[in-house]
Amino acid sequence: MNETQAPDNDHPLQAEEYLTDSVGGEDSFQADIAYPLQESLTLHTLCDIASKGDEDSWEKVRQWLSNHDLREIEEEAQKLGDCNTTALHQSCRNCPPLDVIETFLKDAPQIVRWSDFFGWLPLHCACANSASEDVLRVLADAYPESKTATDRRGRTPLHFALGSTDIPVTAAAVVLLSSTGAASCPDENGMLPLHYACAYGAPEEALHVLTDNNADSIVQTDRNGRTPLHFALGNADRQASPNVVRLLLYQNPDVVNITDKEKADLPLHLLATRAKTLNEMQTSERENATKCLDLYLNANPHPTASFLAALQSLPEWLRDHAVVTPPVKNILNEKISQRFPTAILMLDIIMLLGVFIVSCHAVSESITLRHDAENEGIPSKILSVLYIGAIYFTIWEILQMLSLHSLGLFNTWLSSSENYIDVVFILIILATTIVMNTGAMELDDFRIFASVSFIVIIGNVVYFLRSIQIDFAIFINALYHIILQLITFIVVLLIFLLAFSLIFFTLFVGNDDLCPDNVFCTFQSSFITSITMFLGEVDQNHFLVGREDKMKYDPVSTAFFAIFFFLVVILLATFLIAIVTDAYGVIKDERAEIVFWSNRLDFVAEVDAILSGPWKKKTGLCGNSMHHKGKKFDKLRNLWKILTDLLEDVPDDSAGFISLQVLCVTFTKVVTVMIMILWILIGFVTFGFLWPPQVREKIFKQRVAKGSNDVKEHEQRVMEIKELSKEVSDLENEIVAGMSTNWANIIAMERQLTEMREEMTTEINHIKQIMTMLFDLQAGGI
Template identity: 45%
Template sequence: MERTEDAGDRAESPGQPSEGPANAPTEGVDEINDFEQDNLTAHSLEESHWTGTETVVSQDDVPDALLLNLFCARAKAPKETEDSLIEAEESWQPVREWLGSHDAEQVRAAAEQRGENGLTAIHFACRNVPPLDVIDVFLSIAADTVQWPDGFGWLPIHYACASGSEEAVIKALAEHFPESKTATDGRGRTPLHFALGDKPASPDVIFLLSSSGAASFPDDIGMLPLHYACAFGASEEVLYVLTDAYPEAITSRDKRQRTPLHFALSNAGRKTVPAAVRLLLSLDRRIVNSVEGGPLPLSVLAAYAAIVRNEDENRDKRESVQRCLEHLLHAEPEPTADFFTALQSLPDWLSERAVVMPVVQILLNEKISQRFPTAVLMMDFYVLTMVIISYSHNVVNSIQRRFDDDDTNDTIATKSLIPLYLGVAYFALREVVQIMSLLSLKVFKLWLYDPSNYLNVAFIALVLSWTVVMDSGAGDRDTFRVGAAVSVTILWVKLLAYLRNMLIDFAVFVGGVFYVVRRLAAFLLALGLILVAFAQMFYTVFQQTDYCRNQPQNDLDYDLILAETRCDASTLRPYCGFWTSFLSVYTMLLGEVDEDDFESSGVAMALFVIFMFLVVILLANVLIAIVTDSYKVIQYQRAAIVFWTNRLDFVAEMDAIANGPWKSRVKKSLGMLDQDEDGAQQRDVFGKDLWKQIMDLFEDDSFDGMSTVDFIAFALLRVVACVFIIPMWLLLGIVTVGWFWPPQVREAVFTSKVSKHSSDTAKEDELRRTQVKQLQQDVIEMRDDLLQELALDRTQIVQMKSQVAERKLEIANEMKQVKRLVTMLFERQIAFSA
């Protein structure tokens, strides 16, 4: 087996796969290739001698007893092309001729010649996919050599399995030495490990090798044959054989706590991997979660998906990865903090597929309706509203103080700025806790890649900065007025971002704005160039004309004319300066047109007509068409993706804060015991039964009449519930940021309708289930038919036996009759003779 790159050049993580054996998908398989490289290096001098890669020894210089080794080493393994198959077949002809020209003793002596590293002729032959007739000669004349390991513990069957030899060859080697099926090399690997490499054997060979228990043999790093099969993308039939031979292999972990599922997902782009993932999860769903500190399978898939970039070149790989993702999510993994951060780390093209799956949306709804996320959402709204109101009031007050000549104090009372300080402290604490949580999960990059975090930092910095300026009275008054006015934008954008996480309409709007801007990049650039061009043309046409000669030359004249004429600045000559010309062209695009400015010049009028047609009529309508089309895309095709992606970001943030590893560490450092999950769940359903009983009051109408005692009692209870209990309970929840709301209220307020999504994988699974049910029904019907046929056959057999017995009796009677007749004839013949 060849190796094209060093193991040190490849990533050690199981989540960073690559194709083929030389580019091993995991560290465990890297070590396979490392050992093979060591083996090849150790044999390099001897192999170069035999194969002639270095001109050291010619064929005439090799003793006759060693020619067999030379010819076997120079034989070529077949490749995929037809020419290579012919060349490989011809390369074994010297071996056949040598074997045919020597007697058995000479062949035996040559076959037992061992090289420096213990290799014999059968070792060399098995490395090059030998034909069965050659192996039969070795096994018939020098059968003992099949039991001889080389210097690294490899038997000939190890080489045959590693080279992808024919089934008949491997079967012959195993039959002559059955113990070889469980023989291990220096690193604990059986021939079955090698049969599952880059040249996978057929399911029949895998069944043959695993029948002796080899499927349960781990190598020196704890990898079972099933790990190898998943790492190299074995077929579903092979996986069935391995899991049937050793079912415990599904949950077995190597020394880094990796199951076969991790190795399959590390090469999720292979066509065979989705079937492997489906099979493994169908046999044991527990492996979809992290086991004893091992990596989360979804994180492994995310790491692989990150390297699949180009959509056109990797279309098949993307489809395979998406199907693997759907199999993982349909297995219902535990909604831990690691799970949500892994969902966040998926690339956009894969995350968009995940968030529209009902199983993910259900989990997000469950999480966001819990107490802590609900409390944070409501607290965000309260604090943000408080900051916006306080900021608007204090900025206006500060500006008035700064421009009031009678007031020498430009500062604002600190007590009126307390809401701003508290708001900044709250949001700053949220960001710090979020960063700590992500650091504890080792996914801080998610914070860096999330644009909303930069909005939060800008919000905190601006509000704090202007609050300090208002508190100290520092800064120029004009600079403060402009800066504070611009900063208001951040406050309202922050509120819009909050509403984006709450309502799908706002999510669609925000997503639509960014989507439309991206789509308009080329159009806006072209429009800007056209506006600049026309501004330059108008500015040039009117230079040194009567139109511009009476134009004011300085700001003093400009202000004087405005004061005297009491006219608007737009009535002055707008095309006598480049900047005013550009502004006028821009306003013409928006519909503010004064054609009187162009009547003095025919060229100017022509340019005006061209501008109106090209820009105002044509480009403006193109702009409207692009915006409308783009917004429809985001509204009808990407609305659910945008909304649920935003909700995933928030839920992941809350879950990282509430349930991240830092929580257990803090409790441990403080000597606190972790509360059991059942207790936490009971606290989270506070008031659920009571609220249900209150709601049942409005559904029970089974009364005989309105004058009955039961009806009057229920009516009074309904009035009390509507007037006192429900309003007071809802008000208590509002005051306590939803903490004392029953789960039903939180679900009604914060959950969203789950999208109906039917993926190709779901359809395929449903089809498989239907086919399995149909097959089971067919088997039952066939069994009944067979039983009926067997019963009928038994009856026919009994009848046939009876008939045969009757025939036998008739024949016996007839034979007796014939015997008596013959006896009578003999007696009469004797009497006649006498």
Template identity: 45%
Template sequence: MSFHHSHHSHRHRHHHDDNDQYEDPTGVEVDGLVGDGPYEMEMLGDFGRLEQQQQYTREQPQQEDSSFIMDDILLLNHFCANAFPPRDDSEEAQIAADRSWEPVHHWILNHDANEFRAAAEQRDDAGKTALHFACQFNPPKEIIDIFLSAAADIVQWPDSFGWLPIHYACAYGAATDVIQSLADAFPESKTTVDRKGRTPLHFALGTSNYNSTDVLVLLSSTGAASYPDDNGMLPLHYACAYGASEEALYVLTDAYSDAITTPDRRGRTPLHFALSNAGRKASPAAVRLLLSLNEDQVNSMNGGPLPLRVLSEHAATLKEDEEQRESVENCLKYLLAAKPDPTADFFTALQSLPSFLQERAVVMRVVQELLNEKIAQRFPTAILLLDFYMQMLVVVFYSLAVEQSINRRFGGAADTSSDTAYCIVLYAGATYFFMREIIQVFSLISLKALHIWVYEPGNWLNVMYIIYMYVITGFMTTGKGNDDYFRIGAAAAFAFIWVKFLAYLRNILIDFAVFSGGVFHVMRRLMAFLICLMIILIAFSRMFFTLFVASADCKTNPPPTAEQLDLELIEESLDIKVWCTGWDSFLRVYTMLLGEVDEDDFGGNTFAIMLFVIFMLLVVILLANVLIAIVADSYKVIQDQRAAIVFWTNRLQYIAQMDAIANGPWKSRLRTCMGMSAIDRTHNVKVTFGKDLWRRFMELFEYEVDEGVFSFEFLCSIILRICALIFIPFWIIGGAVVAGWLWPPQIRQKLFTQAVSKHSSESDKEEQLRKTQIQRLQVEIDDLREELMQELAMDRTQMVQMKSAVAERKLEIQNEMKHIKRIVTMLFEQQGSS
């Protein structure tokens, strides 16, 4: 007895120690959800701890020693605690689990009702009875029925943490009929909460392998679906976190529809929990259901996180698992189909998606329409035009400034006034790009998305461009620095200028986006080829060098004298050999690869000529054709399969930058300083300046006059068209001068928008068909519900009538029995008198 009692005391003292962070069988860590992310819920509760403790109990030898003898009344607890559920779905596991309950059956058969009741009412230090233990291990229904018939009160007894037996049964996935029996024996248990505010419904949904809709209907029938725990989490939060089935979610949303938009203590709705586990197979159905019931939750609500950002954080943790990626992509499709508001936070979240998910997003029609809508707004258009103007100014004035600076350094020119004017323009251009990057960085910091700027290679190109322009312009202004090094640096600056200009063009024209994407894709594909080519070139160069080094030809060429400085004299007096040094050999082999060959280079060496023939066959003919095949194939992949992805990804990066700048902290502070109200960032105000006027101008050229050419109406139309032809060019040019700010929306759309996908994918068509079928099914369910309600009302009426008829019939039978009794009594009396 002493061993058993102390053993359970040890088992549960740690289990319910209030000083420790509480963990329970549902796997939910109440004081902060465990896992890598703030939404991830793992099965780290008491399951593992109880398994170890139960294994420890089973391994204790049942010795004959009197020191280990246990009180008979405590054996029931011991046997229930040592039973176990099936390990898997196999028949052998079920047989083994059934045998684990044989000691319990045997003990019950050998004790009367009073002894059983006394044993069932025994508690350990944690307040657990044998029924609590039994409910942990998927017990047979007959065992539970015996407990409920012989000791019915214990079903109402909570342990020291407020858990009833039904809490344990739900947490460990007991059979439906077992939970039904426990609920019928104590109906109030369905809404009984433990010390953390959780009902049995929370526990049932806190296990990823338990989705019995019958149990959920039973537990939620008395309003348990509306009970939040201490974290503010409803059962629907648990269901979405653990990947409950779509049918289970329907039960919970029907029982308490407000749960869809109810946030927990941290502002997280059930949608957030579904997206934080988007890799699960059931998550897409959950996301689709939640958004179909309320599309508004696709945006940030009540200060909570943006759902798309939650999906992005989860997707970044996925491994190379096709099934998980497919589930995440489906969740993304349902999110974007709900048409979220095109806020700065939305675009930065879209940009922070992993590459495989971002490529899927940018080809969706809804995203492309949003990007086109954004690029045609005033601010992104103005920045595009200002970038173009500054790029052109830098290109033109840098070329002029470099030429003047080199003439001054090497030609002795003294006039520096033009240099200074050119450099002022260059400083202005570099400062413009510098301020743009600074504003973008601070804007992303305010949106908590600085990592997007850090991981974007184009931003680092901009930083290098700005620094280089400041440095090289400073050397041109001051005239300092080594002249030769300045010439080299000035030449290298042209590479930065034109690469940046190409990066600009890829944001507005799909052909340039495909080209730049193709270049990088080809370079990645050519990495192995280039390494092999370099090895072959080095090998041949060393072979040629070995054949000619220290030969007579390499020793007969003295260095030129001062009198032979003229190039023609050098060429005549000096027979240049190309194999005498390692570097010269490598350069010569490289030029041979490009087709430059001179037979005199081999000096009649037979082996060198053989090497040359092999080199031409292996490198020039074979590898050159392999190179052409790789480049053509790689570029075709970009052009045919990834053209839209490359362009719309570039467009997304630009729009995310512009939206971050447009909604950055500088704008709010400026409006505050000017005494203006803050801007509502959740809704974008569409500017329609000049839209109607431009439309009317265009209608002038579409309008056909029915009257003759000499009619007054025709004359007026001609005059109006001439006025329009005069005014429109001035309008376009004037708008271009102010960076498109005065253009009507039609011009910006014409210049910068790109055609979107017009054909729906097969999955989209199937989804639309599914929605139609669901709507029809809902109508049929409503009709069926009405019919059932009417039939139930009629049945209740008939039952009342039947009860009345049975009562009347019972009264008649009683009267008849009394009459028969009197007759029989009279017969006995007459027989006795005779």
């Protein structure tokens, strides 16, 4: 079992050290249930046999505590049982009620500080067995130092709480247990509580408590170099795992690129290991693993050789999903359009075609020479292409093995069936070439051997084309799946053919008038004739009997032929056509993208592994050298863009059809086209190495279309947009309603201001009249 996987039946946080069962076993527990309370049962035993949700068992503990005085309770509480456990330890292991724990802490407060043989405090036991938050709080308050106390394996109570799978730990409990720094305490394996939380799928709220105030813990590694993300993906089938992975990647996306120390495994390797254990019936677990994979890929991991190898190691059902996701498609497009993969593709094509053409000529020549008694074989000069091809493919396989070995991924080479096919192909080329070179082997044997060689060579050529064009990939994969689906059909067909061959043989054998000329007189010829009749070649004269002057159709054999024709020729042939058509349709419609991108992944991973081999630094395929080369080929990209821009240059129409400007533009375009053609030819001679990036991308890049996953995501986004639009519409209505109310208030205020202004005008006029009268009176008095 993977060490990052949270085991189901060997929980590292369960009390595996407690090897004893309940005292007295099952019989005594049942006897205890039968009687209200037996004085012979000690407090330690009562606490041990009590269980969560069984109020009767805890009521007996309460009765014992109420029936004894303080001295007796303290004396009994301090007694040590198996593994130096106290009654408080036993109670905490069984999800105790709060009042029972409070009684222990009131009458025997010192035992909360006592650890058992394994260094477990009562708080460790309570956390490991999903005790209530109130119980954890009173234990922690009674002995605050217990929150950071460690057992013999360096684990704090927080480790146990986060590793409990019975009841998910609450965020409040994590806050309580981590308040004095327990979140930063590693165990003996260097695992922080966050590692445990990710391995066992703690709730998202609890994870926030661990990471919000300690973001560095996300990239902290245990002694094997594994991050919390390793543990989360190592248990990707758990229901909480997608939320765990989402949180980790949201807070630190770079964690996807951290490898462990033992095997240099990425978190994706651990996801692959776990996914391989999930069968077809575990649909929800597979769905969880798929969600985790999508989150990982969307975090844009570095497209290293280790990453590509991890993708290859995924089980088929998950790999089929991964290769059609946009992140993986973009990575493969980018990788295959680089200079080295392009050169390898072109070299492979040239070598395969060279081997095939030369083999055809050499085999024909060798057969001709073998008629000569002094046959000395074909000269090595003629067979040099075959030797060069065998050496080329051999070197390629050796480089691939050395590269994978240096990366610690040699098992990837061993587990790939394609590599064994390549080895067989190399051996066939060498053996055929040597036989033709030396003139060994008799003519008839050589014919058979050469025929088998042609099958292997042609099959390898067709198989190689699957990584270049999607149509070849569909055809090859369809052929494979059709053959698998035809196994049952072929067995049934053979049974029918053998049965009717035997029937016809039985009807005709021993007939002196027909045998031995009739095809049904021997079982072998009868079987071959049945096959040809199934394929549509029917000769009714086979069923004529009698002498030449009185030939007639035998009624029995004719009846059996009619049955054969209906069952085999009509029904089974129709089934065959239906099976082939349906299988090819499924492959073309549903698996076209999967087939093509899976093949491209295999090729890109193979090339990238070689580029990442032990000679990487010596050959300048990394570091500053690659950076400088990248700048040089960026210049090639810019130069090609300049040339394409020149072709788009349009002269001014006002200058006329024949003018100096038009002639200059035309001449420039002609020269540009010649330069581009010459450039493409030079690039072809250098196996695409000197092609501008745009040419390689045009040839090898495939359009990244929306897959089913993208459609689902798009539909989900459309629904979210519709919901958001509805909310905005509701908000708009509320705002309009509010504005209407406010507008009415504004109008009312405006009316009030108008009335006030009219009143003020009236008052001012009244004051003006009074002032006029006062002036008149004053003037009259003078």
